[in-house]
Amino acid sequence: xxxxxxxxxxxxxxxxxxxxxxxxxxxxxxxxxxxxxxxxxxxxxxxxxxxxxxxxxxxxxxxxxxxxxxxxxxxxxxxxxxxxxxxxxxxxxxxxxxxxxxxxxxxxxxxxxxxxxxxxxxxxxxxxxxxxxxxxxxxxxxxxxxxxxxxxxxxxxxxxxxxxxxxxxxxxxxxxxxxxxxxxxxxxxxxxxxxxxxxxxxxxxxxxxxxxxxxxxxxxxxxxxxxxxxxxxxxxxxxxxxxxxxxxxxxxxxxxxxxxxxxxxxxxxxxxxxxxxxxxxxxxxxxxxxxxxxxxxxxxxxxxxxx
Amino acid sequence: xxxxxxxxxxxxxxxxxxxxxxxxxxxxxxxxxxxxxxxxxxxxxxxxxxxxxxxxxxxxxxxxxxxxxxxxxxxxxxxxxxxxxxxxxxxxxxxxxxxxxxxxxxxxxxxxxxxxxxxxxxxxxxxxxxxxxxxxxxxxxxxxxxxxxxxxxxxxxxxxxxxxxxxxxxxxxxxxxxxxxxxxxxxxxxxxxxxxxxxxxxxxxxxxxxxxxxxxxxxxxxxxxxxxxxxxxxxxxxxxxxxxxxxxxxxxxxxxxxxxxxxxxxxxxxxxxxxxxxxxxxxxxxxxxxxxxxxxxxxxxxxxxxxxxxxxxxxxxxxxxxxxxxxxxxxxxxxxxxxxxxxxxxxxxxxxxxxxxxxxxxxxxxxxxxxxxxxxxxxxxxxxxxxxxxxxxx
Numbered sequence: 001x002x003x004x005x006x007x008x009x010x011x012x013x014x015x016x017x018x019x020x021x022x023x024x025x026x027x028x029x030x031x032x033x034x035x036x037x038x039x040x041x042x043x044x045x046x047x048x049x050x051x052x053x054x055x056x057x058x059x060x061x062x063x064x065x066x067x068x069x070x071x072x073x074x075x076x077x078x079x080x081x082x083x084x085x086x087x088x089x090x091x092x093x094x095x096x097x098x099x100x101x102x103x104x105x106x107x108x109x110x111x112x113x114x115x116x117x118x119x120x121x122x123x124x125x126x127x128x129x130x131x132x133x134x135x136x137x138x139x140x141x142x143x144x145x146x147x148x149x150x151x152x153x154x155x156x157x158x159x160x161x162x163x164x165x166x167x168x169x170x171x172x173x174x175x176x177x178x179x180x181x182x183x184x185x186x187x188x189x190x191x192x193x194x195x196x197x198x199x200x201x202x203x204x205x206x207x208x209x210x211x212x213x214x215x216x217x218x219x220x221x222x223x224x225x226x227x228x229x230x231x232x233x234x235x236x237x238x239x240x241x242x243x244x245x246x247x248x249x250x251x252x253x254x255x256x257x258x259x260x261x262x263x264x265x266x267x268x269x270x271x272x273x274x275x276x277x278x279x280x281x282x283x284x285x286x287x288x289x290x291x292x293x294x295x296x297x298x299x300x301x302x303x304x305x306x307x
Numbered sequence: 308x309x310x311x312x313x314x315x316x317x318x319x320x321x322x323x324x325x326x327x328x329x330x331x332x333x334x335x336x337x338x339x340x341x342x343x344x345x346x347x348x349x350x351x352x353x354x355x356x357x358x359x360x361x362x363x364x365x366x367x368x369x370x371x372x373x374x375x376x377x378x379x380x381x382x383x384x385x386x387x388x389x390x391x392x393x394x395x396x397x398x399x400x401x402x403x404x405x406x407x408x409x410x411x412x413x414x415x416x417x418x419x420x421x422x423x424x425x426x427x428x429x430x431x432x433x434x435x436x437x438x439x440x441x442x443x444x445x446x447x448x449x450x451x452x453x454x455x456x457x458x459x460x461x462x463x464x465x466x467x468x469x470x471x472x473x474x475x476x477x478x479x480x481x482x483x484x485x486x487x488x489x490x491x492x493x494x495x496x497x498x499x500x501x502x503x504x505x506x507x508x509x510x511x512x513x514x515x516x517x518x519x520x521x522x523x524x525x526x527x528x529x530x531x532x533x534x535x536x537x538x539x540x541x542x543x544x545x546x547x548x549x550x551x552x553x554x555x556x557x558x559x560x561x562x563x564x565x566x567x568x569x570x571x572x573x574x575x576x577x578x579x580x581x582x583x584x585x586x587x588x589x590x591x592x593x594x595x596x597x598x599x600x601x602x603x604x605x606x607x608x609x610x611x612x613x614x615x616x617x618x619x620x621x622x623x624x625x626x627x628x629x630x631x632x633x634x635x636x637x638x639x640x641x642x643x644x645x646x647x648x649x650x651x652x653x654x655x656x657x658x659x660x661x662x663x664x665x666x667x668x669x670x671x672x673x674x675x676x677x678x679x680x681x682x683x684x685x686x687x688x689x690x691x692x693x694x695x696x697x698x699x700x701x
Contacts, residue, residue, distance in 0.1 A: 002530055002531070002534045005530045005534075005559070006527060006530055009524075009526035009527055009530060010527075012524075012526070013524045013526070126348060130352070131347065131348035131349065131352030132352050132353060132356075132575070133352075133547060133575070133579060135550075135578055135579050135581070142558070144557075144558060144560065146560055151558060151559045151560035153558050156558075222523075226523040226524065226551055227554075228523075228547060228550055228551060228579050230350075230547075232521070233523070235521075236521045237523075267527070268526070268527040271516075271527035271528055271531070272527055272530070272531065275516075275517075276487075276516040276517050276518065276527070276528050276531075277487050277517045279518075279519075279527075280519065
């Protein structure tokens with residue numbers, strides 16, 4: 001029975017990696033930019049979810065005197081968080097990346113800017129809210145199902161379903177819609193596309209909206225599953241999700257989802273078989289071997305210039 | 308244009324260096340400086356905050372009476388709080404800054420063994436007294452004549468947890484989940500395992516799993532532990548991780564009890580953990596609920612001032628700082644040379660045989676480690692840490 005339990009655990013944690021990896025991959029796919037601030041956008045998403053939720057429940061945040069039912073609060077928190085996080089992502093693009101792009105700066109400088117933007121978000125949060133942790137309120141009543149020795153919570157199911165639904169939606173947008181076609185076009189040739197009458201900046205904004213909204217969704221689901229928020233919570237998971245995106249083949253949406261779930265399975269699998277002290281050592285050795293065999297990742301295509 | 312920018316940059320840099328140099332000067336002979344090397348940010352900010360609050364309260368007490376009387380003259384106290392971000396390397400830097408730049412007479416902190424062990428080496432090398440309020444790992448003071456502590460040690464705490472759990476839960480088997488990157492957690496987990504197997508026979512620790520400091524998901528380790536069906540789980544972890552571990556274990560269908568260690572005892576534990584932690588037990592330094600005498604007075608004043616019941620770190624910082632101040636007083640004079648004075652303070656501190664702290668009586672037997680009692684508390688439905696049992700060293 002332990003094996004089924006572990007599969008479920010891996011699916012849940014892999015979902016978070018996958019959701020965050022999607023954001024990395026979308027931006028990279030369009031701009032060829034590794035948005036290292038993405039893990040921190042995820043953190044901002046979790047905090048925004050927290051503030052929306054406590055404001056609605058009337059237990060903190062802005063004191064509007066609201067006392068909404070937890071279920072309704074959840075229904076409002078999810079879209080509100082996604083929209084607010086998307087705004088943060090777009091703001092970041094407008095203030096940090098676009099000016100550099102306009103000046104024709106090399107991609108390397110934009111990547112460094114992204115790293116710095118991430119640190120600014122982390123430490124800005126630290127300065128604004130202090131180092132004390134926040135506890136995310138319970139928005140749904142936790143139900144634990146026991147199926148022949150395997151424990152499943154309703155939240156776990158929601159997380160896994162959400163990750164798969166988001167993947168299908170993004171895959172549809174990128175491969176079946178006009179916007180998606182424009183996104184793929186920009187990644188192919190950034191200079192020819194504007195000549196075809198396609199608004200470059202609008203498409204880039206859309207990319208950031210999509211990527212950041214997914215990070216916001218991941219943030220809220222994460223905050224519900226692991227209800228303790230701190231300013232550095234996005235750093236490590238962001239790094240790991242980035243590795244997942246690279247192993248899956250960065251720039252490809254299928255790669256992000258496969259890489260994310262794979263990292264989840266490897267991490268949980270290593271602990272299940274070996275002593276847990278060796279987890280990260282084994283997990284990342286496995287990923288190293290995969291990259292060694294396929295340097296462009298599982299779905300990646302070889303490219304002449306990469307960072 | 309560009310050249311001007313560069314010039315401005317250089318000017319700012321030069322100015323910065325100047326401020327740096329100035330900061331090192333400027334001494335006042337009428338004050339006594341004590342440094343605090345505490346985690347104001349990082350993983351356990353509530354611990355640093357509690358330390359700072361307790362120290363501020365003590366400082367106000369003494370300064371409002373004109374200062375600390377040493378050899379018939381009153382000196383104002385100046386406490387310098389340096390954030391160690393709950394990191395080992397930052398704790399060393401904080402100690403160096405307090406010693407070399409702020410010229411403090413002695414240092415209180417760091418609190419966690421993870422920072423206290425490396426910072427202890429730094430203070431010992433720099434010949435400055437360091438008193439850690441909360442670090443229970445033996446290595447902190449081992450072979451370091453300049454390092455002291457105000458709490459019991461893990462080789463004492465481990466058996467306390469073992470004996471209590473065996474008696475309370477009637478347990479025959481145990482499982483342990485600990486933080487591999489934390490000296491405190493790892494050390495205590497190993498002591499516990501050895502002690503439990505000595506008592507119950509080999510193989511009775513059915514799960515011995517670890518995790519990283521920044522981990523948030525423990526489902527794989529807990530699945531293994533729950534599958535091994537232990538009578539209880541021992542979690543010598545910081546309070547922030549405890550909250551996640553206990554919750555996730557319940558999600559995986561675990562219904563048995565948990566036993567914790569003194570790192571659980573933060574005032575923030577219950578806000579983070581909520582109802583999952585109710586009814587669990589942990590060993591700690593003092594029980595706030597039901598305290599008497601000077602301890603109660605401290606708790607009431609702290610509660611009135613900062614609006615929460617002080618946790619063990621606050622109480623231990625109070626004791627550690629008073630230990631330092633008592634040593635300074637018994638020196639009887641303040642030497643102009645801070646190095647000479649530091650040596651005198653160390654000798655005075657080493658001469659203290661007995662100290663009546665608000666966390667209990669401490670007896671020093673020539674080392675930096677006190678002999679003192681531990682208590683086991685249970686978390687009540689109101690989230691209070693209720694006294695269950697007191698265990699004293701023989």
